[in-house]
Amino acid sequence: METQQQDLSKAQPVELPDNIQxxxxxxxxxxxxxxxxxIANAVLRRKIGLGWLFGLFVxxxxxxxxxxxxxxxxxKGVGIWGINIxxxxxxxxxxxxxxxxxxxxxTLISAILLLLNQSWRNSxxxxxEAMTLFxxxxxxxxxxxxxxxxxLAYWLFPYPNTMSIWPQFRSPLEWDVWAxxxxxxxxxxxxxxxxxxxxxxxxxxxKKKYQQVIYGMASLGWRGSAYHWARYEKASLLLAGLSTxxxxxxxxxxxxxxxxxxxxxxxxxxxxPYFVAGAIYSGFAMVLTxxxxxxxxxxxxxxxxxxxxxxxxxxxxxxxxVVAYGYMMEAFYGWxxxxxxxxxxxxxxxxxxxxxxxxxxxxCNIITPQFLWSKRIRTNPLILWLISLVVNCGMWLERFVxxxxxxxxxxxxxxxxxxxxxxxxxxxxxxxxxxxxTAIFLFVRVLPMISIFEIRxxxxxxxxxxxxxxxxxx
Amino acid sequence: xxxxxxxxxxxMAEFSTAEELIEAVRAARDAGYHKMDAYxxxxxxxxxxxxxxxxxxxxxxxxxxxxxGAAGAFGLIQWVSSLAEPLNIGGRPPISVxxxxxxxxxxxxxxxxxxxxxxxxxxxxxxxxxxxxxNVDRFxxxxxxxxxxxxxxxxPHFDRTKVADFLQSLxxxxxxxxxx
Numbered sequence: 001m002e003t004q005q006q007d008l009s010k011a012q013p014v015e016l017p018d019n020i021q022x023x024x025x026x027x028x029x030x031x032x033x034x035x036x037x038x039i040a041n042a043v044l045r046r047k048i049g050l051g052w053l054f055g056l057f058v059x060x061x062x063x064x065x066x067x068x069x070x071x072x073x074x075x076k077g078v079g080i081w082g083i084n085i086x087x088x089x090x091x092x093x094x095x096x097x098x099x100x101x102x103x104x105x106x107t108l109i110s111a112i113l114l115l116l117n118q119s120w121r122n123s124x125x126x127x128x129e130a131m132t133l134f135x136x137x138x139x140x141x142x143x144x145x146x147x148x149x150x151x152l153a154y155w156l157f158p159y160p161n162t163m164s165i166w167p168q169f170r171s172p173l174e175w176d177v178w179a180x181x182x183x184x185x186x187x188x189x190x191x192x193x194x195x196x197x198x199x200x201x202x203x204x205x206x207k208k209k210y211q212q213v214i215y216g217m218a219s220l221g222w223r224g225s226a227y228h229w230a231r232y233e234k235a236s237l238l239l240a241g242l243s244t245x246x247x248x249x250x251x252x253x254x255x256x257x258x259x260x261x262x263x264x265x266x267x268x269x270x271x272x273p274y275f276v277a278g279a280i281y282s283g284f285a286m287v288l289t290x291x292x293x294x295x296x297x298x299x300x301x302x303x304x305x306x307x308x309x310x311x312x313x314x315x316x317x318x319x320x321x322v323v324a325y326g327y328m329m330e331a332f333y334g335w336x337x338x339x340x341x342x343x344x345x346x347x348x349x350x351x352x353x354x355x356x357x358x359x360x361x362x363x364c365n366i367i368t369p370q371f372l373w374s375k376r377i378r379t380n381p382l383i384l385w386l387i388s389l390v391v392n393c394g395m396w397l398e399r400f401v402x403x404x405x406x407x408x409x410x411x412x413x414x415x416x417x418x419x420x421x422x423x424x425x426x427x428x429x430x431x432x433x434x435x436x437x438t439a440i441f442l443f444v445r446v447l448p449m450i451s452i453f454e455i456r457x458x459x460x461x462x463x464x465x466x467x468x469x470x471x472x473x474x
Numbered sequence: 475x476x477x478x479x480x481x482x483x484x485x486m487a488e489f490s491t492a493e494e495l496i497e498a499v500r501a502a503r504d505a506g507y508h509k510m511d512a513y514x515x516x517x518x519x520x521x522x523x524x525x526x527x528x529x530x531x532x533x534x535x536x537x538x539x540x541x542x543g544a545a546g547a548f549g550l551i552q553w554v555s556s557l558a559e560p561l562n563i564g565g566r567p568p569i570s571v572x573x574x575x576x577x578x579x580x581x582x583x584x585x586x587x588x589x590x591x592x593x594x595x596x597x598x599x600x601x602x603x604x605x606x607x608x609n610v611d612r613f614x615x616x617x618x619x620x621x622x623x624x625x626x627x628x629x630p631h632f633d634r635t636k637v638a639d640f641l642q643s644l645x646x647x648x649x650x651x652x653x654x
Contacts, residue, residue, distance in 0.1 A: 453516055
C-alpha cells in the first residue's frame, strides 16, 4: 500500500480539470528511448548550425564590452561610472539586484516546485537552473567591481589575516556575501547532482571517444544502481528542501541591504516579500524569454509544451500582481506614515525628474502582465515572448527607481544630485548580457538542456510502457 | 552467448519494462538470492522494499553537516565580535543573536547542502569510472530504456548454470554473464 502511494505521487502528473489544463506535459507517443535520444542528440549528434555560431559570435562580441569596461575600471577606478555623492549606488547595484532576481526563478522551479510535486517542472528545471547559475555569476561581478579594488574582494570573507581585522558581521552587505556565495554554491551542487544520471546517458549514447571520456568522468561512473538511486533521490529531496528557504533568504537579504538603511523609500518592512516576489517575477520572465526561442530552434516542443508556457505565464501574472501590491503599498505607506520625507519621496518618484522611469515601470510591470489573464495570449508563444521582454525591462527599471530616486533626493536639499549613467555603466551592463548569452549558447551545446531522466519519469505510466520491437531479439 | 572466464561478477538479465524488472527482483528474492542489484534508467521506489534498501545515512550526515554549519557560523560571529575584534558601536552588546541569524542560516544551508551531495556521491562509491557491469555491451541501455537485474557471484547460493537458468525462466530479453 505504501509503495503504491509513493508510486502515485512519483509517477503521475497532477491532473487538473480539462478547462484549466492546456495539453499534456510531454507530447504523446514518446517512450523511454525516444525521450533519451531526442534530448541527447541535441548535444551529441546535432551539427553545429550557422544560427548557433552566429548567436555565439554576437554574444561573445558583446561580452567584450564587459572585458574592456572592467579593464578600464581597473585602471581608473569607479570614477568612470556615473556614481556620485549622494548616489553612491548606481548601475552596479541596480544590475546586481536585477541579475540575482532573475536567478530566483530557476531555484523556484527546481526546488519549490519539486517539493510541491509539480511534475511539469521536470521539463524546464535544468534550463532554468543553468540560467540561475549564469545570472548569479553576472550578479556577483557587480558588487566586486563596485568595491573599486576588485583584487581585494577576498577581504569580504572571514579569514585570519595579519591586519587582525574581520568582516562586519552585523552589516547586511556582509550577509549578502554569505547569501550570494551560498546560493551560488548550492545551486551549482544541485544542478550538478541533477546532471549526473544524464551525463551517464550521454556517455552511453556517444560514439566519439573524447565525448565518452569527458561525459564518463563527469558522470562519476554512474550506472543507475537501485542502491544509488535510493540515496540519490534522498539527496535531491534534501537539496530541494534546503534550497527552498535559501532562495527566499537570498532576496530577503538583498532587500535588507536597502531596508536596514534609513533612507526614505528603502526603510520599509514590505521590502523582503516584495523583493522575493519581484525576483521570481523577473526570473519567470527571463525563463520565458530564453525558453520560447530555444524550444523552437531545438525542436523541444514535445517536452516544453503549451502547458509549460501557460503555467509559467500564470506564475508571471501571479507574482506580477504581488509586485503591483508592493508598489501600491509603497505609495500608501508614503502617505499613511505622515512622515515628510517618506511622502516627499513618493511624490518625487511619481512627479520628479525620474517620473518617466517610474511610470514606464508601472506600465511594464502592472499593465502589461494583465494581458496574461487571456488564455489565448498565454498560449501564443510570440506575444508571450514579447510580454516577457517588457517585464524584464520593467523589473530593471524597478531596481533603478528604487536605488536612484531614493538616494538622489534624501533629507537635505543641499545634497540633492542627479544621477546619469556614463557610457562605461552601460557597457558593463550590456557586457554582462553578452556573458550571460555566451554561457547559455555554450550550455545548450554541451549539456542536455532538459533533464532526461526526469522526463522519463513523466511518461504516462512509465512502468508499463513496452518499447515497440525495432530490433529483433537476439 | 556465455563466455567462460575463471571468475565473473555475476549474471545479468535485461528487461524492457520496469514492471518485468520488479517482478524479476521479487522472484529472485523469493528464490533466496540476496546479493543482487537492479540498474534502471529511472528511480523505482518499489525496489527499496524488495532489495532491503534502508540507508538513512545521507539524511543523517546532512543533519550533522547542517548543525556543524550552524554552530560554525554562529560561533565564528560571536568569537569575532566578542574576542577577536570587539567593536563598540553605540554601546551595542558584543553578543547579538538577531544580527547573527542570516549568516548562521546561510552557513547551515551551505554545509548541509554540500554534505548531502558529497555523502550521496561517496556512499554510492562514486566516482568509480570502471565497474564490471559496463562489460556487458547492452548495458549502455541502462541509461536509456532498459532495466537490468544482476545476481552477483558473491551470493552464497550462486551457481553459474542455476542462476542463468533461473534468469532465463523469467523471460528476459537477454541474459549475459558479467565479466569481472
